[in-house]
Amino acid sequence: MIVINIAKDFSEVPGGRYIDEGDFSGEQFRDEILVKKYDEAEENNEILQVIFDGTYGFGTSFLEESFGGLVRKYKKRNVLNRIELISTEDETIPGNIKKYITEAEEQLKNDEI
C-alpha cells in the first residue's frame, strides 16, 4: 500500500485551489504529490491511502482541485477503486471527495460524448 499523509508529506495548513492563489494549494498538492503517488499505485496495482488527519482543516476548493482535478487534468478513471480516504478528525471529508470525483468523472464522460 502506498500512503500519503498530507500533514507530514505536504503541509498541516493546506490552502486554496490554484498555485497563483497562495502556498499549499490543491493544484500544487495534486501536481507535486498526488498524481505521482497515484501513478505509482497504478503501476504496482496497489491501493493509495490518503490520510487527512493532523492538519488544521481543508477548504472545499483544495479538495475539489486535488481530487476532481486528478480526473479532469490527468483523465484518471475509476479513481475511487484505487484510493482509500482516511479522515477520523473530520468525517465529512471522504464523502465530499467521493462526490467531487464522481462529478468530475461524469463530466469527463459527457465531454467525450
Place this chain on the structure above:
Amino acid sequence: MPMNRWNRKRKQWLDNHSRKLQKRKNKKKKRHSESREIRTTVRKKSSRITLVPPSVFSITDNTEETMKFYMEFADEINNSEHGTTFWVDSSHVEYVTVDALIYLIAILQNDKTNIRRKYSISGNYPLNENANKVYQESGFNNYVNSSIKKLPTPTEKMHIIGGVKNESEIARDFCIFVMNCLGISRVDVMPLQTILIELMSNVYHHAYEKHSFMAKRWYMYAEYVDDYIQCVFVDTGYGIAKTVRKNFREWIKQAIGFKPKDAKLIESAFNGDFRTATNQPFRGNGLNHVKNKVLSGLFDRFEVYSGGGMVGIEKNGDKAKMTTVDYKNTLYGTLFVFTIRKVQNDSN
C-alpha cells in the same frame, strides 16, 4: 508594517497633543508665508474635505449610519478632484467597533485609487478614552503615521492583519489564538480554519473585478472578551449580492426595475444554489461549505453584511436557521462577524 515615504506623508493621524502642535505649526507657517515676497509660481491650493463618522461608529451596532458614512466617503473619493485632502474627524466618536475601523484602514490602504488620484487622508483619534483605546489596541496605528507609540499585540487580541492571497498560515495563527484563549484543541478549531480559507479564496477569485474602485485585499481581526472570541473578516470588493450569478428570473426582474433584495441573494448563495460567477460546474461550493461549518457547533453567532443586506446563521438542532435584514444604505464589500464562546465545564 513598514510605511513608505508616500504613506507617511499622506496618512497622518493626530492625537490630542499632536493636534495642538499642528495648530501652532500651521500658524507659524501662515505667518512665514505672509512675510515672503511675491512668488513666481502660483500653487493651486488643493481642496480639503472633512468627514465626520457617527458617534456610534460601528457597522454591527449602528449599521445604517456607519454604512451611510462609508458610502459618502466613497462618493467623495470618486467625485473629488486630484490631490484632495480628506480629514476624518473622529474626535467626537464615543463608541467604536473594529469592523468600522477595518473599513477605514481599507480605504487608507486603497493605493489603487490613492496613487492615481493623489489624495491624502488624515484624521484624529476620539477624545473618548474607551473609543481611543479601541483604535490603539486593534493595531490601527500600524496603518497610519502617528506620534502615538505602537503597542505590542496584547495577548487577548490579534492585531488587524491584511492580505491578498490565500494565507493559510495566517489562518492557522488565528486558530492557535482561539485554541490558547479558549483552551480547546486543534480538531475543535478546524471549522474556523476551513471558513477562513474559504473566505480568503472568495476574495481572491470573486470579490473584485478588473476595474474595481478598491484594491483586492482582505482584513482580519480577533479578540477575546468576556469568555468569547470575536472574529471579524472584511473585504471591500463588490459584495456577494453583486458577484453571484443571478438566475434568468432575477435578470428579467432587474431589467424591469425590480432589483432582487441583497439579503435574499446572500442567503441563496449560502444555501448552495448554483450561483458561481465562474460558470464552472465544479466551483461555487465555498459559501455553502461555510454554512455547513457554522453548523459544526463551534460558532455562537455568525453574521454576514454585504451590499445592502445582512444574513445571520444560527444552529437550530441539525439545521441552520437563517435571518435576513435589508438596509437602506449599502456597504462596499462584505463583512463577516462571528463569535466563538468558551464552553463551560459542568463542574463550573
